[in-house]
Amino acid sequence: MRQAEDLDYTVTPEGNVPGGQGRADLVLRRGNRAIACEITVSTPAEHEVANVQKCLRGGFGHVALICASRRKLANLEQAVAAALPPDQVALVGFYLPEDFMARLYDWAMEDPEGGAVERDKPRKQKIQLGTADLTEADRKQIEKTMLSRLAEAMKRKQA
Numbered sequence: 001m002r003q004a005e006d007l008d009y010t011v012t013p014e015g016n017v018p019g020g021q022g023r024a025d026l027v028l029r030r031g032n033r034a035i036a037c038e039i040t041v042s043t044p045a046e047h048e049v050a051n052v053q054k055c056l057r058g059g060f061g062h063v064a065l066i067c068a069s070r071r072k073l074a075n076l077e078q079a080v081a082a083a084l085p086p087d088q089v090a091l092v093g094f095y096l097p098e099d100f101m102a103r104l105y106d107w108a109m110e111d112p113e114g115g116a117v118e119r120d121k122p123r124k125q126k127i128q129l130g131t132a133d134l135t136e137a138d139r140k141q142i143e144k145t146m147l148s149r150l151a152e153a154m155k156r157k158q159a
Helices: 002-006 045-057 070-083 097-110 112-120 136-158
Strands: 010-017 022-030 033-039 062-066 092-095
Touching: 002 010, 002 097, 010 045, 022 045, 022 097, 033 045, 045 062, 045 070, 062 070, 062 097, 070 092, 092 097
Parallel strands: 033 062, 062 092
Antiparallel strands: 010 022, 022 033
């Protein structure tokens, strides 16, 4: 979901659903918005309804069912409407992939502060593994520090 990252969403494939409920195919976060995405191709409607319920129980404010087939989306919408109360159905969106991307863009434009929050979060940094510029004494000091931190972490884990 490179497009979502370009809009300052944090993208987590196979993201955990809070409360130990399982995983969503994709979790997108931007500011205070958390979206659980269930991407469906051939999964039966009953299974997708259960996925939606799992994500709603996990507290997601929006569950996006994404499918390339308009016909399947219509069937999913009917199945969700039949299985859930109207207030929960209102938290579920049914999208073709291109429509979902357009909706992500709209949400991003509605919440510029959310983008700033995501940009301020620490990201993975490139790790330099080269040690050619280190002296032997520097290398040993770094090793000693790392071993000390590891020992402390292991003590905390055992406590």
